[in-house]
Amino acid sequence: MRILLLTQWKPARGGVVTHVEQVIKRLPHEFIIITYPRLPKIPLLRATGFLFFGFFRALRYRDCDIIHAHYAVPQGLLGALLSRVLRLPLVVTVHGSDLLRLAKHPAGRVLVRFVLNEADAVVAVSSFLKQRAMELGVNTGKLRVIYGGVELPEKVHRHRGQRVLFVGSLVRHKGVDVLLRAFRIVKQRLPETELIIVGNGRDRQKLEELCRALELRDVRFEGEQCELSGYYSSSRVLALPSRTEGFGLAALEAMAHSLPVVAARVGGIPEVVVHRETGILVERDNPEALAEALAEVLTDDTLWRRLSSQARRQASGFSWERTAQRYAELYEELV
Numbered sequence: 001m002r003i004l005l006l007t008q009w010k011p012a013r014g015g016v017v018t019h020v021e022q023v024i025k026r027l028p029h030e031f032i033i034i035t036y037p038r039l040p041k042i043p044l045l046r047a048t049g050f051l052f053f054g055f056f057r058a059l060r061y062r063d064c065d066i067i068h069a070h071y072a073v074p075q076g077l078l079g080a081l082l083s084r085v086l087r088l089p090l091v092v093t094v095h096g097s098d099l100l101r102l103a104k105h106p107a108g109r110v111l112v113r114f115v116l117n118e119a120d121a122v123v124a125v126s127s128f129l130k131q132r133a134m135e136l137g138v139n140t141g142k143l144r145v146i147y148g149g150v151e152l153p154e155k156v157h158r159h160r161g162q163r164v165l166f167v168g169s170l171v172r173h174k175g176v177d178v179l180l181r182a183f184r185i186v187k188q189r190l191p192e193t194e195l196i197i198v199g200n201g202r203d204r205q206k207l208e209e210l211c212r213a214l215e216l217r218d219v220r221f222e223g224e225q226c227e228l229s230g231y232y233s234s235s236r237v238l239a240l241p242s243r244t245e246g247f248g249l250a251a252l253e254a255m256a257h258s259l260p261v262v263a264a265r266v267g268g269i270p271e272v273v274v275h276r277e278t279g280i281l282v283e284r285d286n287p288e289a290l291a292e293a294l295a296e297v298l299t300d301d302t303l304w305r306r307l308s309s310q311a312r313r314q315a316s317g318f319s320w321e322r323t324a325q326r327y328a329e330l331y332e333e334l335v
Contacts, residue, residue: 001029001030001065001066001331001335002029002030002031002032002061002063002064002065002066003029003030003031003032003064003065003066003067003068003331004032004034004058004061004064004066004067004068004082004088005020005024005031005032005033005034005068005069005070006034006035006054006058006067006068006069006070006075006076006078006079006082007020007033007034007035007068007069007070007071007075008020008035008036008070008071008075009033009035009036012035012036013224013226014169015095015148015247015249015250016070016071016095018148018249019070019093019095019125019148019249019323020070022148022149022151022320022323022324023320023323023324023327025320025324026320026321026323026324027324027327027328029328029331032061032064034054034057034058034078035050036049036050037049037050037053047073047074048074050074050075050078051074051077051078051081054078055078055081055082058078058082058086059085059086062086064086064088065088065089065331065335066088066089066090066091066331066334066335067079067082067083067086067088067089067090067091068090068091068092068093069090069091069092069093069115069119070092070093070095071092071093071094071095071097071098072092072094072098072099072102072103072111072112072115072116073098073102073108073111073112073115075092076090076092076098076112076115076116076119077111077114077115079092079115079119080114080115080118080119083118083119083120089120089121089334089335090118090119090120090121091119091120091121091122091123091330091331091334092115092116092119092121092122092123093122093123093124093125093146094116094122094123094124094125094129094133094246095125095129095246095247096125096129096244096245096246096247096267096268097173097244097246098112099112099129099132099133099136099246100129100132100173100244100246100267101173101244103132103136109136112136113136113137113138116133116136116138117137117138117139119142120142120334121142121144121330121333121334122138122142122143122144123144123145123146123327123330124143124144124145124146125145125146125147125148125246125247125268126145126147126246126247126267126268126271127145127268127271128246128267128268128271129145129246129247129267129268130143130144130145144326144330146323146326146327146330147247147271147318147322147323148247148249148252148318148320148323149252149318149319149320149321149322149323150249150252150253150255150256150315150318150319150320151256151320152256152312152315152316153229153233153256153257156233156257156258156312157233157234161194161234161235161236162190162192162193162194162236162298163193163194163195163196163234163235163236164179164183164186164193164194164195164196164235164236164237164238164239164294164298165195165196165198165231165232165235165237165238165239165254165259166179166195166196166197166198166199166238166239166240166241167198167199167228167231167238167250167253167254168198168199168240168242168250169199169200169201170197170199170200170201170202170203170204170207171201171202171203172203172243173242173243173244173245174199174201174241174242174243175241175242175243175264175284175285176197176203176207176241177203177207177210178241178284178285178286178287178290179195179239179241179287179290180195180207180210180211180214180216180219181214181287182239182241182287182288182290182291182294183195183216183219183291183294184214184216184287185287185288185291185295186291186294186295186298187216187217187218189295190295190298190299193218193298194218194219194220195216195218195219195220196220196222196231196235197219197220197221197222198222198223198224198225198228198231199222199223199224200223200224204221207221208221228253229257232253232254232256232257232259233257235254235259236259236297236298236304237259237260237261237262237294237297237298237304238250238251238254238259238260238261238262238263238279239261239262239263239290239294240261240262240263240264240269240273241263241264241284241290242263242264242266242267242269242284243264243266243284243285244266244267245264245266245267245268245269246267246268247267247268247269247271247272248263248267248268248269248271248272248273251263251269251272251273251279252272252315252318253315254311255272255273255278255279255311255312255314255315256312256315256316257312258308258309258311258312259308259311260278260279260280260297260304260307260308260311261273261278261279261280261311262279262280262282262290262293262294262297263279263280263281263282264281264282264283264284264285264290265281265282265283265284266284269281272314272318274310274314277307277310277314278307278310278311278314279307279311280293280296280297280307
């Protein structure tokens with residue numbers, strides 16, 4: 001079976017690229033990937049370039065069996081157009097920002113609703129996103145949930161220092177500004193604590209300036225990293241203070257390394273992080289509550305050991321093999 005994939009792809013990093021890469025590795029099908037052309041990182045220009053260049057490139061692959069778009073716009077929009085021209089079934093996987101941010105704007109909402117209604121199947125990476133798609137008026141018969149997965153490391157370190165870790169894009173909806181304000185409170189109680197921020201994004205300079213304004217020390221901005229296991233293994237707790245989150249793959253990866261998670265109770269995160277069992281959930285945009293939860297995990301060894309053990313057990317229920325198998329079944333169904 002030949003699958004035409006419309007998606008973000010390397011050298012970009014992040015949850016979508018990881019999701020696509022892990023599924024490809026586990027299926028015997030042939031995948032043809034169409035991604036963004038090399039253009040300046042101006043959103044409208046990139047989207048337009050994806051649609052224009054992607055359309056003409058895709059016409060070379062008329063012998064594909066299925067079109068699979070990851071994200072509703074622009075990937076799903078191109079998929080809807082190609083589906084009509086090439087007469088192929090279309091799968092659209094929604095990962096979060098397409099439903100949580102783009103669909104908030106009137107024009108974006110129209111586009112997202114059009115794409116999802118054009119698709120033959122819509123995959124949501126969490127039940128939360130499935131519900132949001134239903135609220136847009138998408139036919140429930142074409143909706144299904146396929147969670148992302150994780151690879152469990154064979155060995156994990158059980159003795160951690162006083163290190164708080166953040167992994168993700170440095171953009172507003174990830175709530176890193178909330179984390180910095182919470183960390184200032186934590187440092188007043190636990191001066192030896194350090195914060196490691198892994199990731200990059202358009203708000204990095206603004207966040208570094210906030211860090212200086214708060215007179216924070218022991219905060220390291222590490223940028224994007226290909227290998228994260230060392231960060232997970234050397235940290236005491238993962239902080240995920242997102243304002244919106246479709247699923248929370250970073251939380252799952254941390255839990256696979258027996259790392260408890262302190263996260264905002266938003267989006268699909270509660271489907272991954274179980275409050276007081278694998279981590280602690282707090283209200284979004286609340287630095288004081290976030291600081292209190294972080295301090296508790298940093299100082300209570302009994303709590304940390306319990307959360308750590310159950311975090312890994314919870315993560316073991318999310319496998320990439322299961323994710324890939326669900327996609328394989330969907331492809332067979334559509335063909």
